[in-house]
Amino acid sequence: MNHLAVSMCGLSLAVAALATPAVAQEDPAKKTQTARTFWGVSAEKFEYRYSDSDEELAVIEGDAYYGTDELKFRWLFEGEWEEAHNAWETLENQFVGQVPVDDFWDAKAGIRIDTPEGPDRVYSVLGLTGLAPYWFEVDTNLYVSDEGDASVDFEAEYELLITNYWIASATFESLVAFSEDQEIGVGKGLNSTEVGLRLSYDLIARSFSPYVGMVYERKYGDTADLAWDSGGSTEDWFAVVGARLSF
Amino acid sequence: MNKCILAVVLAGLMPFQVFASEYDISVDRVQIDTGDFVKEGIGYNGASPGPVLRFREGEEVTINVTNNLDEMTSIHWHGLILPFEQDGVPGISFPGIKPGETFTYQFPIVQAGTYWFHSHSGFQEPNGAYGAIVIEPEGREPYRYDREYVVQLTDKHPHSGDRIMRNLKMSADYYNRQQQTVGDFIDESGEKGFMATLRDRMMWGDMRMMKMDIEDVQGFTGLINGKGPDQNWTGLFKPGERVRLRFINSSAMTYFDVRIPGLEMTVVQADGNNVQPVNVDEFRIGVAETYDVIVHINDEKAYTIFAESMGRSGFARGTLAPEEGMTAEVPDRRDAPLLTMADMAGHVMDHGDMDGMDHGEMTDMNHGDMKGMDHSDMEGMDHGGDSLPEDPFYANGSGLIPTAANGGKFLSYQDLKAQKPLYEDREPTREIELRLTGNMERYEWSINGIKYEDADPIVLQYGERVRFKFVNETMMTHPMHLHGMWSILEVGEGKWNPLKHVVSVAPATTVYMETEVDAPGQWAFHCHLSYHAASGMFRKIVVEGGPDSPVADGKQSGNQGGES
Numbered sequence: 001m002n003h004l005a006v007s008m009c010g011l012s013l014a015v016a017a018l019a020t021p022a023v024a025q026e027d028p029a030k031k032t033q034t035a036r037t038f039w040g041v042s043a044e045k046f047e048y049r050y051s052d053s054d055e056e057l058a059v060i061e062g063d064a065y066y067g068t069d070e071l072k073f074r075w076l077f078e079g080e081w082e083e084a085h086n087a088w089e090t091l092e093n094q095f096v097g098q099v100p101v102d103d104f105w106d107a108k109a110g111i112r113i114d115t116p117e118g119p120d121r122v123y124s125v126l127g128l129t130g131l132a133p134y135w136f137e138v139d140t141n142l143y144v145s146d147e148g149d150a151s152v153d154f155e156a157e158y159e160l161l162i163t164n165y166w167i168a169s170a171t172f173e174s175l176v177a178f179s180e181d182q183e184i185g186v187g188k189g190l191n192s193t194e195v196g197l198r199l200s201y202d203l204i205a206r207s208f209s210p211y212v213g214m215v216y217e218r219k220y221g222d223t224a225d226l227a228w229d230s231g232g233s234t235e236d237w238f239a240v241v242g243a244r245l246s247f
Numbered sequence: 248m249n250k251c252i253l254a255v256v257l258a259g260l261m262p263f264q265v266f267a268s269e270y271d272i273s274v275d276r277v278q279i280d281t282g283d284f285v286k287e288g289i290g291y292n293g294a295s296p297g298p299v300l301r302f303r304e305g306e307e308v309t310i311n312v313t314n315n316l317d318e319m320t321s322i323h324w325h326g327l328i329l330p331f332e333q334d335g336v337p338g339i340s341f342p343g344i345k346p347g348e349t350f351t352y353q354f355p356i357v358q359a360g361t362y363w364f365h366s367h368s369g370f371q372e373p374n375g376a377y378g379a380i381v382i383e384p385e386g387r388e389p390y391r392y393d394r395e396y397v398v399q400l401t402d403k404h405p406h407s408g409d410r411i412m413r414n415l416k417m418s419a420d421y422y423n424r425q426q427q428t429v430g431d432f433i434d435e436s437g438e439k440g441f442m443a444t445l446r447d448r449m450m451w452g453d454m455r456m457m458k459m460d461i462e463d464v465q466g467f468t469g470l471i472n473g474k475g476p477d478q479n480w481t482g483l484f485k486p487g488e489r490v491r492l493r494f495i496n497s498s499a500m501t502y503f504d505v506r507i508p509g510l511e512m513t514v515v516q517a518d519g520n521n522v523q524p525v526n527v528d529e530f531r532i533g534v535a536e537t538y539d540v541i542v543h544i545n546d547e548k549a550y551t552i553f554a555e556s557m558g559r560s561g562f563a564r565g566t567l568a569p570e571e572g573m574t575a576e577v578p579d580r581r582d583a584p585l586l587t588m589a590d591m592a593g594h595v596m597d598h599g600d601m602d603g604m605d606h607g608e609m610t611d612m613n614h615g616d617m618k619g620m621d622h623s624d625m626e627g628m629d630h631g632g633d634s635l636p637e638d639p640f641y642a643n644g645s646g647l648i649p650t651a652a653n654g655g656k657f658l659s660y661q662d663l664k665a666q667k668p669l670y671e672d673r674e675p676t677r678e679i680e681l682r683l684t685g686n687m688e689r690y691e692w693s694i695n696g697i698k699y700e701d702a703d704p705i706v707l708q709y710g711e712r713v714r715f716k717f718v719n720e721t722m723m724t725h726p727m728h729l730h731g732m733w734s735i736l737e738v739g740e741g742k743w744n745p746l747k748h749v750v751s752v753a754p755a756t757t758v759y760m761e762t763e764v765d766a767p768g769q770w771a772f773h774c775h776l777s778y779h780a781a782s783g784m785f786r787k788i789v790v791e792g793g794p795d796s797p798v799a800d801g802k803q804s805g806n807q808g809g810e811s
Contacts, residue, residue, distance in 0.1 A: 027787055029338025029771070030700050032319075032368060035409075035781040040417040069416075069691055069698075069782075103686055104455060131688060134452035164424040205406075205466075206414075206421055246417070 039066040040247070047242025049215060053233060056083035062245070065098075072098040074108070087117035096125055105130035112143060119183045122146045135159070151177040151186065162199075167209070171196040180222060185230065187222025194218075200244055209244040269309040270300060274320045274344075274366070279375050281468040282475030284405045288375030289316065289366070296473050296497070297364075297378030299397050304359045304385040310352040312344060319343040319368055322352070323730070324380065325535060326362040326519050326748040329354040331768025334730055336367045339771050339787055343368060359384035360519030361493040361537045363399070370408020373499035373777050377401070381493065382519075389666060390515050390524065392541050395491035396482040400532070400554055400563050402467040402501035403475075411464055412778050419690040422466055425459045425560060425583050455688060456594070458585040460722055461647070462558035463690075463778065464500040469554060469563025479574065480565040486547045490567065491515075493539050496532040499777040502557035502724065502751075504531050505538075506652055507550050507567065508578060512540035514658060518747040521666035528655030531557065533726040533751035535775040538658075542567070549573040557647070557724070559583040581652065586722055586754065589644035593720040593755035642755040647724065661738045663745040669733065670763050672742035675714035679705065683752060683774070683784065685721045691782055692721075692774065698783025705772065707764045709792035714761045719752045725779065726751045729788070731770040735761040749775055767793030 043062030050056055058081040065074040073095075080090040096110030108127035114120060127141035137157040144150045153175045160168040175191040198213030215238040219227050224234040277290035291297025302308055314320045321343050323335035333354040337343030344350040359382045366376035379397045404411060414421040427448075435444045451458060474480040484490050492512075496503060506512075506529040514525045516539035532538055532554075544550070549568035556562060559580050566574055640660045641648045651657040685692040694702070707713055715734075717727060726749045727734075733746040737759035744761075752758045773785035 027338065027704065028342075029336060029787060032337040032343065033339075033771070033773075033780065033785055034699055034783060035369075035412050036700065038413050038416045040413065042417070069689065100689070104688055131455055133455060134449065135455065161426055161428040163428050163430065164426055206418065 036068055037066065038068070040064070042244075042246035044244060045242060046245055047211075047240045049238040049240050051233075052237040055233075055236070057081065057089070057238070058083070059240075059242075067098070070099065072106075074098050074110075085117065089116060090114075091116040094125060096127065098129070101128075102130070104132075108141070114184075121181075121184060132156075145181065147181055149177065149179045149181045149186070151175060151191075165202045167200050167202070169196075169198050169200065171198075177223075182226065185223065185226045185232075187224075187226055189222065190220045191223040192217065192219045196240070198240065206244075207246050211240075211242060211244065213240045214238060215240055267307045267309070268302070269311070271311045271313070272297065272322070273313045273315050274322075274376065275315045277375060279403060279473070280478075281403050281470060282477040283468045286403070286405055289320075289371045290375050291378050294473070295375030295377070296399055296401070297376070299379040299381055300364065302356045302380065302382045304356055304382055307353065307355050311349050312352065313349040314344045314346055317346050319345060320366055320371060320376070321368045322364050322376075323367040324352075324354075324362065324364050325728075326360075326537070327354070327380070328357050328731070328733075328766070331731055331766065331770060334770065336730065336771045339769050356382055358382060358519060360516055360521070361397070361495060361539050362519050363495045363497055363535075363537070365497065367771070370412065370499075370777060370781070372497075373404070373408040373411070375403075377497040379493070379495055389521060390513075390541060391489060392491040393488040394484065395493065397472065397493045397495065398480075398482075398552065398565065399472050399495045399497050400503055400505075401470045401496075402464070402498040402556070402561065403470050404464060404467040404499070406466075408499070408777065412781060415463065415690045415778055416782075419463070419687055420457070420460075422464045423457070423459060423462070424465055425462070425558065426457060427459060450588075454591065454594075456591060456722060458587075458646070459558075459583065460586060460687060461584060461724075462501065462556060462560050463723070463776075465558070465560040467501065467561050469501070469503070469556065469561050471552065471554070471563045471565040474565070476562065476564040476577070481571060481573075482565070482567050483571065484544055484567055484569060486545055486569060489541050489543045491539060491541050492552075493537065494532055495537045496534055498534050500534065501561070502531055502533050502726075503554040503563065504529060504557060504649055505552070505554045506530075507542060507552050508575070508653070509550055510542045510544065510567075511655075512542055514538055514540050514662075517663050517745055518749060520669075520746040522745055523664045523666055523743075525658060525662045526656065527658040527662075528651040528653050529649070530658035531649050533724070533749055533775075535726055535728055535749045536747070536751070549575040551575040551577055553578055555580050557584075557649075578652065584646045587644055587646040589642040590646060590722050590754040592642055593718065594722055640751075640756060640758065641753045645753060645755070647753055660736060660751075663736065663738060663747075664740050664743040665745050668742040669746055670735070670742075672744075673712060675761050676711040678714040678716055680716045680718065683717060683719045683721055683725050683727075685723070685779075685784070687722070690778070692779040692784035694784060694786055699773075699785035699787075700783060702786060704769070704787040704789045707762075707788060707790050709764055709767050709790055709794075711764045712761055713764060714759060717750070717752045717758045717760070719754055719756055719758075722754045723776075723779070724751060724753050725784065726775040727773070728775045729762065729770070729772045731766040731768070731788075731790075732762050732764060735763070737761065764790055766790060 041064040045061040047059050060079045063076040065072045076094040078092040082089045092114050094112040096108040098106045098108045101107045106129050110125050112123040112125045123143040123145045129139040132138050140154045155173045157171045173194040177186045180188045194217045196215040198211045200209040200211035202209045217236045219234045272291050277295050279286045279288040279295050321335045321337045333352050334340040362380040365372040468475045471480040547569045552565040554563040638659045649657050682695050684696045728749045734750050735744050736747050750760050767790050770788045772788045773780040
């Protein structure tokens with residue numbers, strides 16, 4: 001309930017910021033002749049994962065935004081549903097405001113609320129997202145939790161066009177924590193990396209692109225020990241099948 | 248009641264007026280069938296495209312426009328010289344036409360030629376709200392023809408305008424299906440070597456720019472007079488006849504390269520104004536431009552009107568035939584062109600990475616006599632364009648320089664010379680530089696780096712002659728459209744410079760046009776690519792003074808300054 005209140009608060013702040021009238025409003029044609037607010041809903045990952053140890057996961061990674069060129073409000077969602085335990089292994093909601101800071105880069109700030117099976121966490125988020133030279137899509141964030149622990153994640157994606165409809169995408173994700181948060185299985189230092197390779201086909205415009213692929217996940221150091229202790233694995237290979245969605 | 252007063256005043260001013268005609272246009276939801284797909288859209292009098300309005304020079308027209316939509320609408324009379332309140336741009340000329348309301352336009356027709364009309368509200372125009380205007384001259388036409396057809400091109404897309412705009416904002420390459428692939432890399436490696444190809448990809452990748460960025464919105468079906476390639480619009484002729492074709496490009500986003508294999512075309516008019524006839528095999532028609540051509544057909548056979556999009560992602564096709572049902576071969580589309588580093592020069596200059604190229608030098612060159620303009624002094628820059636033909640309206644070595652499919656004559660802006668100058672030639676009173684700017688990745692378009700929503704209007708004084716200097720710093724081609732006043736395109740022909748209403752500015756080029764500021768009021772000025780205009784490549788122009796104002800002064804020499 002508390003988390004909900006926090007997120008609603010963030011939402012209303014962002015909405016208020018969007019509603020603030022811009023300067024130079026006197027020309028009515030600025031309203032009739034320009035398109036200024038936009039929205040979009042997409043799921044970069046919407047997939048089922050089968051691990052080499054017979055673990056099965058349903059994974060969604062998506063976002064929805066509303067806003068202008070100057071300010072967007074974005075809701076990012078990440079969830080991993082574990083079939084065997086009937087539980088959310090990961091369940092993250094981020095609510096961020098996003099502003100351009102360069103031709104190719106946006107800064108993000110907001111709040112992240114984790115409510116998976118087990119202890120919850122609320123984080124403040126400061127992030128950078130954009131397009132690096134040579135077409136690498138990069139997203140990186142600094143998180144500080146309500147327990148005072150800081151961590152950084154880094155994601156990069158590269159799309160290789162086999163044809164203009166068959167697209168191979170390579171992804172890399174990593175998480176580094178600056179302090180231990182044993183309760184949620186986070187050790188100090190490099191926590192984990194995930195490498196993915198997916199082959200998709202744009203079936204309906206860019207709205208529906210089914211794919212198959214594989215994902216390799218690995219945990220390191222103290223994090224790996226924590227996982228080991230709680231009976232989890234430290235290294236997994238997954239076969240994935242899913243679709244990229246965009247509306 | 249204002250309209251009544253206006254009518255009375257106008258009637259008083261024109262006691263000898265003979266013609267006066269009244270037209271009714273309804274704005275309706277319609278079905279558009281392209282042969283490839285059926286789409287809900289907006290049309291006039293129940294159809295898209297709307298009717299061909301035929302006016303006579305010198306008459307006073309009254310047009311009652313009834314809005315049957317559940318949203319605001321408007322009609323802009325593209326290229327017509329008229330009082331600004333009649334120009335049809337909501338927020339600039341008038342408030343717009345509310346649902347259920349009838350708005351009466353009334354204005355004198357002071358010109359002749361081929362024009363068109365379209366909605367200036369939201370994305371109604373890409374959604375189908377457009378039609379043609381043909382104005383018969385008061386006197387005789389300076390050329391002979393036996394029959395005529397309007398050939399109105401458009402790029403009908405299965406997505407609505409709002410959806411397209413939204414998708415482009417989410418991902419600027421959403422509709423680009425001509426991107427370079429692994430296969431292209433392998434092919435090119437075979438030709439040029441692996442390292443050279445890799446270096447090339449690295450160079451473009453470093454800039455985060457694409458060579459294939461020529462058509463932002465692909466996936467359309469090209470239409471001629473509302474008919475897709477399979478529906479094959481057909482114009483009939485009798486052998487021996489001269490047929491006048493009034494080409495109008497009503498596309499939202501697409502330039503077309505037009506040819507009629509087997510026939511030479513004589514271009515007699517551009518943007519409604521007669522030009523000295525030029526024989527061509529092919530011509531490129533920018534968005535919102537018009538070209539009138541005359542073809543002399545002797546043989547009793549069919550001919551294909553083939554309009555390939557500039558980026559070759561689509562085409563429109565029609566037929567000229569002695570009998571209904573006859574067809575001619577439809578050519579294959581040629582390979583898609585690729586932008587070169589030359590097309591990127593404006594962008595690179597903007598970012599100051601390329602020291603070898605001097606911006607000032609380029610502008611100096613364009614200042615001089617265009618015909619004498621020689622690119623030899625630019626040879627220091629290696630653009631990789633080997634034996635491409637020269638055209639001062641494209642960057643030297645540009646990948647966009649068109650060539651005729653049969654190896655013949657391709658029309659260039661520098662071929663356009665006015666048939667009869669409308670204005671006396673005089674020195675411009677001042678120059679206004681307008682840099683065409685944008686961020687392709689974010690799909691933001693602007694002028695001088697400022698989007699319309701953040702910009703002040705451009706203020707002109709009635710009676711001055713302004714020289715506009717367009718510097719295209721983007722890698723897209725922008726058809727710039729000034730409402731209400733003629734754009735006198737600088738082609739280096741002095742008083743024979745042609746009058747246009749759309750001036751196309753290719754990537755990394757500087758193009759000049761002059762405008763006799765002879766229309767008081769406020770006007771729109773924008774890139775005519777629908778999604779560029781809507782994202783900010785737009786300005787309001789305010790003309791201060793005028794016949795009724797004491798401030799009016801025709802000679803304002805030395806008045807310097809850019810955008811206020």
